[in-house]
Amino acid sequence: MFESAELGHKISKKVYDAEVPKLRVDLLNAQFELSKNGKFPVIILVGGVDGAGKGETVNLLNEWMDPRFIQVHAMGTPTDEEISRPPMWRFWRALPPRGRIGVFFGSWYTQPIISRVLRKSKSSQLTENLEQINRFEKMLTDEGALIIKFWFHLSKEAQKARLKALEKDPKTRWRVTDTDWERYKIYDKFRKVSEHALRETSTAEAPWFVVEGTDPNYRGLTVGKILLDAMRNRLDQQPVKPHIDVPPLRESIDKVDLLDRLDLTLNLGKRKFDTELEKYQGKLNLLTRDPRFATISVIALFEGSDAGGKGGAIRRITAALDARHYKIVPVAAPTEEERAQPYLWRFWRNIPGKGGVTIFDRSWYGRVLVERVEKFCTEQDWMRAYSEINDFEEQLINNNILVVKFWLAISKDEQLRRFKEREQIGFKQFKITEEDWRNREKWELYEQAVCDMVDRTSTEIAPWVLVEANDKNYARIKILKTLCQRIEQAFK
Amino acid sequence: MFESAELGHKISKKVYDAEVPKLRVDLLNAQFELSKNGKFPVIILVGGVDGAGKGETVNLLNEWMDPRFIQVHAMGTPTDEEISRPPMWRFWRALPPRGRIGVFFGSWYTQPIISRVLRKSKSSQLTENLEQINRFEKMLTDEGALIIKFWFHLSKEAQKARLKALEKDPKTRWRVTDTDWERYKIYDKFRKVSEHALRETSTAEAPWFVVEGTDPNYRGLTVGKILLDAMRNRLDQQPVKPHIDVPPLRESIDKVDLLDRLDLTLNLGKRKFDTELEKYQGKLNLLTRDPRFATISVIALFEGSDAGGKGGAIRRITAALDARHYKIVPVAAPTEEERAQPYLWRFWRNIPGKGGVTIFDRSWYGRVLVERVEKFCTEQDWMRAYSEINDFEEQLINNNILVVKFWLAISKDEQLRRFKEREQIGFKQFKITEEDWRNREKWELYEQAVCDMVDRTSTEIAPWVLVEANDKNYARIKILKTLCQRIEQAFK
Numbered sequence: 005m006f007e008s009a010e011l012g013h014k015i016s017k018k019v020y021d022a023e024v025p026k027l028r029v030d031l032l033n034a035q036f037e038l039s040k041n042g043k044f045p046v047i048i049l050v051g052g053v054d055g056a057g058k059g060e061t062v063n064l065l066n067e068w069m070d071p072r073f074i075q076v077h078a079m080g081t082p083t084d085e086e087i088s089r090p091p092m093w094r095f096w097r098a099l100p101p102r103g104r105i106g107v108f109f110g111s112w113y114t115q116p117i118i119s120r121v122l123r124k125s126k127s128s129q130l131t132e133n134l135e136q137i138n139r140f141e142k143m144l145t146d147e148g149a150l151i152i153k154f155w156f157h158l159s160k161e162a163q164k165a166r167l168k169a170l171e172k173d174p175k176t177r178w179r180v181t182d183t184d185w186e187r188y189k190i191y192d193k194f195r196k197v198s199e200h201a202l203r204e205t206s207t208a209e210a211p212w213f214v215v216e217g218t219d220p221n222y223r224g225l226t227v228g229k230i231l232l233d234a235m236r237n238r239l240d241q242q243p244v245k246p247h248i249d250v251p252p253l254r255e256s257i258d259k260v261d262l263l264d265r266l267d268l269t270l271n272l273g274k275r276k277f278d279t280e281l282e283k284y285q286g287k288l289n290l291l292t293r294d295p296r297f298a299t300i301s302v303i304a305l306f307e308g309s310d311a312g313g314k315g316g317a318i319r320r321i322t323a324a325l326d327a328r329h330y331k332i333v334p335v336a337a338p339t340e341e342e343r344a345q346p347y348l349w350r351f352w353r354n355i356p357g358k359g360g361v362t363i364f365d366r367s368w369y370g371r372v373l374v375e376r377v378e379k380f381c382t383e384q385d386w387m388r389a390y391s392e393i394n395d396f397e398e399q400l401i402n403n404n405i406l407v408v409k410f411w412l413a414i415s416k417d418e419q420l421r422r423f424k425e426r427e428q429i430g431f432k433q434f435k436i437t438e439e440d441w442r443n444r445e446k447w448e449l450y451e452q453a454v455c456d457m458v459d460r461t462s463t464e465i466a467p468w469v470l471v472e473a474n475d476k477n478y479a480r481i482k483i484l485k486t487l488c489q490r491i492e493q494a495f496k
Numbered sequence: 497m498f499e500s501a502e503l504g505h506k507i508s509k510k511v512y513d514a515e516v517p518k519l520r521v522d523l524l525n526a527q528f529e530l531s532k533n534g535k536f537p538v539i540i541l542v543g544g545v546d547g548a549g550k551g552e553t554v555n556l557l558n559e560w561m562d563p564r565f566i567q568v569h570a571m572g573t574p575t576d577e578e579i580s581r582p583p584m585w586r587f588w589r590a591l592p593p594r595g596r597i598g599v600f601f602g603s604w605y606t607q608p609i610i611s612r613v614l615r616k617s618k619s620s621q622l623t624e625n626l627e628q629i630n631r632f633e634k635m636l637t638d639e640g641a642l643i644i645k646f647w648f649h650l651s652k653e654a655q656k657a658r659l660k661a662l663e664k665d666p667k668t669r670w671r672v673t674d675t676d677w678e679r680y681k682i683y684d685k686f687r688k689v690s691e692h693a694l695r696e697t698s699t700a701e702a703p704w705f706v707v708e709g710t711d712p713n714y715r716g717l718t719v720g721k722i723l724l725d726a727m728r729n730r731l732d733q734q735p736v737k738p739h740i741d742v743p744p745l746r747e748s749i750d751k752v753d754l755l756d757r758l759d760l761t762l763n764l765g766k767r768k769f770d771t772e773l774e775k776y777q778g779k780l781n782l783l784t785r786d787p788r789f790a791t792i793s794v795i796a797l798f799e800g801s802d803a804g805g806k807g808g809a810i811r812r813i814t815a816a817l818d819a820r821h822y823k824i825v826p827v828a829a830p831t832e833e834e835r836a837q838p839y840l841w842r843f844w845r846n847i848p849g850k851g852g853v854t855i856f857d858r859s860w861y862g863r864v865l866v867e868r869v870e871k872f873c874t875e876q877d878w879m880r881a882y883s884e885i886n887d888f889e890e891q892l893i894n895n896n897i898l899v900v901k902f903w904l905a906i907s908k909d910e911q912l913r914r915f916k917e918r919e920q921i922g923f924k925q926f927k928i929t930e931e932d933w934r935n936r937e938k939w940e941l942y943e944q945a946v947c948d949m950v951d952r953t954s955t956e957i958a959p960w961v962l963v964e965a966n967d968k969n970y971a972r973i974k975i976l977k978t979l980c981q982r983i984e985q986a987f988k
Contacts, residue, residue, distance in 0.1 A: 007960075008951045011757055013750050128620030135627045145741065152743060196956060203886050203955050208742055208879035214951065226749050234743035241741070249637065249733070250700055251644060251726035257718050258505050265503055387700035394695050459500045459706065463695050464688060468499075 005199050009157035009216035013226075020221040027228045028068045034235040035105065039073045042103030042344070044148045046235060049111040052156030053194070054187050055166045056217025061156070062109050064224045065231070075100060079110035088357035090403040091115065092140065096352035101344035102148070112137055113201060120197045121190055130197070134204045136395070141210045143392050146385075147346040150238050151210040154227060155202060156217040160191045166218070250387045253456050261455045262470065268415050271475035284484035285324035291491045292325055292361070300494050301356040301405045304487060305364040307373065308412030309450070310440045311422040313476050317412065318363055320480045321487065325361060335366035347371055347389075348396055355400065368393055369409075372457050377449045390460040397466045406494050407466040410483055411454065412473040416447055497691050501649035501708035505718075512713040519720050520560045526727040527597065531565045534595030534836065536640045538727060541603040544648030545686070546679050547658045548709025553648070554601050556716045557723070567592060571602035580849035582895040583607065584632065588844035593836035594640070604629055605693060612689045613682055622689070626696045628887070633702045635884050638877075639838040642730050643702040646719055647694060648709040652683050658710070742879045745948050753947045754962065760907050763967035776976035777816035783983045784817060784853070792986050793848040793897045796979060797856040799865065800904030801942070802932045803914040805968050809904065810855055812972045813979065817853060827858035839863055839881075840888055847892065860885055861901075864949050869941045882952040889958045898986050899958040902975055903946065904965040908939055 038046065048065075050058050062076055077098045086094040092112065100106030116133035119125040125133075141151055158166060167184055170176045187194070206212045215226050255261065272280070291297060304321065306314040322330060333354045342350040348368055356362040371393070376386040397407050414422070423444070426436040443450070462468040469486050473479035530538065540557075542550050554568055569590045578586040584604065592598030608625035611617040633643055650658060659676055662668040679686070698704045707718050747753065764772070783789060796813065798806040814822060825846045834842040840860055848854040863885070868878040889899050906914070915936070918928040935942070954960040961978050965971035 005951065005954055007954055008748070008754050008947060011752055011754065013748060013752055015750050126620075128618075128624065131627070132620065132623050135623070150741070150743070199956055203883075206886075206952065207883055208876060211743065211745075211879065211882075211952075222750060229746065229749060230743070233746055237744050238741060249642070249730060251642070251703060251722070252729050253703075254721065254725055256500070256505060257721060258507050258714060260503055260505055262500050262503065384700060387703065390703075391695075391699055394698075455500060459497065460698065460703075462497055462499055464691055 005202055006157050006159075006195070006214060009214045010159040010162075011216065012218060013216045013222045014219045015221040015225055017221065020225060023225060024068075024228075027225070027232065030232050030236075031069055031228060034232060034239060035069050035073055037239050038105070038235065039070075039103045041239075044150055044238065045100040045102050045344075046105040047100060047144065047149050047151045048105065048107045048231070049113070049151070049153040050107060050109045050156070051111060051113050051117075051154070051198075052215075052217065053158045053163055053191075054184055055163050055170070056156035056158045057220060057223050058109065058156050058217075060220060061154075061223055061227050062107055065107065065227070068228065069105070073103070074105040074107065076107045076109055079108060079114065085357060089355050090399045090405070092136075092399060093352060093355055096349060099144075099345060099349060101341065103344070112140070113205075117194075117197055117201050121194050130201070131204075134201060136399075137205055138207065139391075139395055141205070141207070143348075143388075143395075144346065145209040146388060149346075150234060152231060152234050153206075153210060153212045154230075155198070155212050155214045156223070157214050158217050160195075162218050163188060163191060250383050252383075253452075255452050255455070261451065262458055263413055263451055263454060266413050266470055266472050268413070268418070268472050268474040270472045270478045272477040272481055274477070277477040277481065280481045281320065281484070284481065284488055285320070287488045288321070288324040288484060288491075291488060291495075292329060294495065296495045297491070298359040299404060300491075301358055302361045302408065302487075302491065303356065303364065303400065303405055304361070304408045304410070305367040305369070306410050306412065307366060307369050307454075308410070308471075308473065309414050309419055310443055311419050311426065311435075312412035312414050313473050313479055314365055314412055316476060317410070317471075317480050317483050318365060320484060321363065324484075329359065330361040330363060331356065332363045332365060335364060335370060348392065351396075355405070358404075367409075368396070369457060369461075372461075373450065373453050376453050377446055390457075393461055394463060397461075397463075401465045404494075406490055408487055408490050409462075409466060409468050410471050410486075411458070411468055412471050412479060414473050416444075418474045419444065497694060498649050498651075498687070498706060501706045502651040502654075503708065504710065505708045505714045506711045507713035507717055509713065512717060515717060516560075516720075519717070519724065522724050522728075523561055523720060526724060526731060527561050527565055529731050530597070530727065531562075531595045533731075536642055536730065537592040537594050537836075538597040539592060539636065539641050539643045540597065540599045540723070541605070541643070541645040542599060542601045542648070543603060543605050543609075543646070543690075544707075544709065545650045545655055545683075546676055547655050547662070548648035548650045549712060549715050550601065550648050550709075552712060553646075553715055553719050554599055557599065557719070560720065561597070565595070566597040566599065568599045568601055571600060571606065577849060581847050582891045582897070584628075584891060585844060585847055588841060591636075591837060591841060593833065595836070604632070605697075609686075609689055609693050613686050622693070623696075626693060628891075629697055630699065631883075631887050633697070633699070635840075635880075635887075636838065637701040638880060641838075642726060644723060644726050645698075645702060645704045646722075647690070647704050647706045648715070649706050650709050652687075654710050655680055655683060742875050744875075745944075747944050747947070753943065754950055755905055755943055755946060758905050758962055758964050760905070760910070760964050760966040762964045762970045764969040764973055766969070769969040769973065772973045773812065773976070776973065776980055777812070779980045780813070780816040780976060780983075783980060783987075784821060786987065788987045789983070790851040791896060792983075793850055794853045794900065794979075794983065795848065795856065795892065795897055796853070796900045796902070797859040797861070798902050798904065799858060799861050799946075800902070800963075800965065801906050801911055802935055803911050803918070803927075804904035804906050805965050805971055806857055806904055808968060809902070809963075809972050809975050810857060812976060813855065816976075821851065822853040822855060823848065824855045824857060827856060827862060840884065843888075847897070850896075859901075860888070861949060861953075864953075865942065865945050868945050869938055882949075885953055886955060889953075889955070893957045896986075898982055900979055900982050901954075901958060901960050902963050902978075903950070903960055904963050904971060906965050908936075910966045911936065 050062055052058055066074060066076065082094060095112050098106060116130055120130045144151060167180055167188060170180045202212045213230050215223055217223055306318060308314050318332065338350060351368045354362055371389040372386050375381045400407055423436055423440060426432040458468045471479045471482050542554055544550055558566060558568065574586060587604050590598060608622055612622045636643060659672055659680060662672045694704045705722050707715055709715055798810060800806050810824065830842060843860045846854055863881040864878050867873045892899055915928055915932060918924040950960045963971050963974050
């Protein structure tokens with residue numbers, strides 16, 4: 005895999021000086037077009053051997069292009085905030101929006117490769133990491149991103165020569181650290197592990213480009229031209245949605261579904277409700293103040309029919325929590341900033357750190373509910389969302405984040421009653437809109453979407469809790485109780 | 497994930513009898529259309545809980561449809577021939593061609609799931625297996641296959657009830673074995689592992705359909721309708737090639753490539769050649785008769801410029817081998833049967849068993865060489881082939897198959913000399929055609945394709961050996977020597 009990058013490629017100063025001006029103009033034009041049409045983000049990954057000119061090349065790109073629309077992320081040691089969250093969180097927050105270029109200097113490949121080289125992780129761990137990376141990058145390209153991955157390579161001899169040369173020159177001596185020589189010692193192991201990583205992750209949509217790092221002119225010009233080719237190719241293309249064949253989902257042939265089987269007559273009298281409410285709110289409060297709570301975090305998400313009672317249920321939870329520890333994220337139509345990112349981005353932003361609670365009032369499941377029913381996205385998009393969501397939640401759970409998902413189910417009649425009530429009661433009028441009435445007409449389509457959602461995303465690690473919510477008292481207690489139980493289980 | 501399949505779904509006899517005739521006609525029509533246009537194969541996977549009616553449903557499908565164009569594969573204990581090859585070999589040989597339906601009763605999921613349930617494999621092994629399955633199924637769908645995956649589910653109580661009921665009836669008692677009750681005991685573990693497997697492998701292109709197995713009418717009708725939907729959806733579609741965005745590859749900017757750097761003046765005098773030939777042929781012969789050879793197998797593949805000397809080199813190898821142990825596979829344009837399958841199929845057919853040697857005269861690399869240059873496939877197709885090929889070779893190597901890949905490089909001048917010579921010498925005239933002259937005109941395009949191929953598929957586990965072949969003696973000895981070395985390494 006590295007053969008071609010050990011040939012001693014060179015470009016003379018004369019050729020370089022002659023070619024760079026045109027390349028710069030072309031790159032700037034491509035960048036301008038990109039930022040103007042804002043159709044896709046460009047994600048550039050930079051990895052490779054130490055001393056192969058990664059930093060210099062990134063600086064060069066910045067110099068050649070308009071630095072206002074390009075952002076370099078040097079991913080070093082994770083911050084406290086980052087350590088407190090799943091490993092991919094730091095990359096999600098740094099993703100460039102459509103129309104922009106993001107350069108990851110040190111990327112999601114760094115930690116898996118280095119850990120394996122230093123024998124801090126097993127080979128099976130690396131396999132799992134690479135598999136996650138493949139899924140992540142596939143999601144990004146499915147969402148329209150252009151990913152270009154550069155691997156800067158030096159042969160062992162070239163690396164040694166380069167370190168020596170840098171040491172010899174008083175002006176660059178400071179750049180060679182003990183770490184560099186330490187790294188040189190593990191060159192062979194590093195080469196082997198990275199070759200494996202490159203092989204497993206070089207896909208048609210996001211292939212690796214291995215670049216020989218010895219000669220600065222060759223290196224710079226090669227990277228510039230590959231980048232230009234890839235951007236031009238994409239900009240000049242007719243916008244074709246990635247097409248995949250999706251076998252259609254259908255409703256159960258006996259018309260019986262999960263929601264039909266809920267006993268919506270379940271209810272709780274006022275007195276019983278008051279006792280239970282006090283009991284479980286007290287319990288929840290204690291649980292969140294338990295020292296073990298600082299090692300986990302909680303995501304409680306609420307989906308449900310319109311007028312299903314999400315707001316009221318959420319207030320019964322927050323009443324038991326310290327305001328410093330929770331955050332409520334009401335999910336409405338995405339903002340302009342959010343629309344410029346993959347749909348999961350706005351949820352990644354709000355992942356709680358250790359000891360934190362985030363309550364989502366509607367959630368990423370909008371993709372397979374409203375966006376599916378209202379055809380805001382294609383069938384392909386919402387079909388792939390099921391596994392993307394499962395991946396996402398798996399990452400959360402692997403990082404000690406409890407994911408508790410509530411669906412608040414009411415009957416169609418009960419919804420009508422509540423709609424009418426809302427129209428009557430002054431302070432509730434803002435809660436009922438034309439849109440609610442329109443959605444109601446699509447009741448069956450939503451019901452189908454809910455059942456498919458539960459079938460495809462209710463997993464042992466993150467099961468859906470279907471809440472019989474015709475009676476608000478019953479629903480609120482079930483929710484509080486479930487939340488307490490799940491936290492208790494997490495303590496075990 | 498299994499919630500909807502525990503609701504006690506039922507279809508009455510009346511409804512069933514009313515619906516089946518129309519469904520059968522529709523299924524037969526879809527099947528007829530499929531076999532007539534032959535555009536894609538249908539691959540049906542059947543898995544799930546014991547006693548959930550897997551067998552009955554498969555029989556039903558056979559009864560409903562035209563059994564001439566549907567083939568059921570009950571994958572039980574692997575045969576000797578299968579054990580001697582990589583685990584996926586048995587599935588490759590059973591893949592349905594375009595226009596046909598293949599039902600896998602017991603599929604590539606069975607062994608990974610069962611091993612994990614019985615704790616014969618680690619969870620990291622399962623992860624790796626599922627990842628391989630995802631890649632395999634992606635390759636199949638990219639190649640145009642329609643994959644429909646059915647999982648037949650029973651709740652624990654339903655499974656128990658069903659086993660009891662079968663036991664009670666004298667006519668069905670024989671069907672309940674001790675194994676069934678053993679399996680019932682591990683129901684919970686089985687459920688957990690399969691839920692994990694389903695979650696990781698339910699993709700947009702090949703989603704799982706979980707079907708409740710309690711009621712035969714419900715089960716049969718559901719499977720029939722899902723199958724019909726999926727086939728109709730695909731048959732009625734405009735033929736859209738799966739589209740993926742591929743960043744273009746380019747030749748090295750300094751025009752220096754791997755082939756340029758070969759020293760084609762390397763040569764070997766007649767006397768030296770004779771000695772070395774005897775030496776290495778003798779060595780190779782001994783190696784293949786070593787008892788350790790029976791635990792491995794060897795694939796030697798030859799690619800190279802036209803008139804590069806593949807045939808002569810191959811004969812020098814086979815001269816040292818026992819004819820019972822080797823097989824030469826000359827690869828020309830695919831046959832009709834082969835064209836109806838994914839491009840790797842015809843190579844999987846020829847994977848040697850333990851102790852065997854297969855020599856490929858041209859190989860699967862045709863995909864990224866001639867098919868790329870002559871535009872027999874799309875850019876997307878050959879771009880994804882690099883990782884498909886790497887996956888393929890990794891499977892071979894993990895199964896103790898040595899993969900030795902030779903590229904025979906000659907200069908453009910030497911080719912011309914050999915072409916002319918062939919035209920002169922009577923018995924060599926059949927070896928030179930119009931096509932050879934046409935290919936020669938595309939020398940630079942082929943050279944670029946070769947370099948990309950080496951860059952993207954020369955891996956530590958299966959490196960390319962570039963052979964300087966202007967001098968036939970030198971080339972033949974280098975090849976024999978390399979082969980001996982690689983076999984010796986494999987013995988260690």
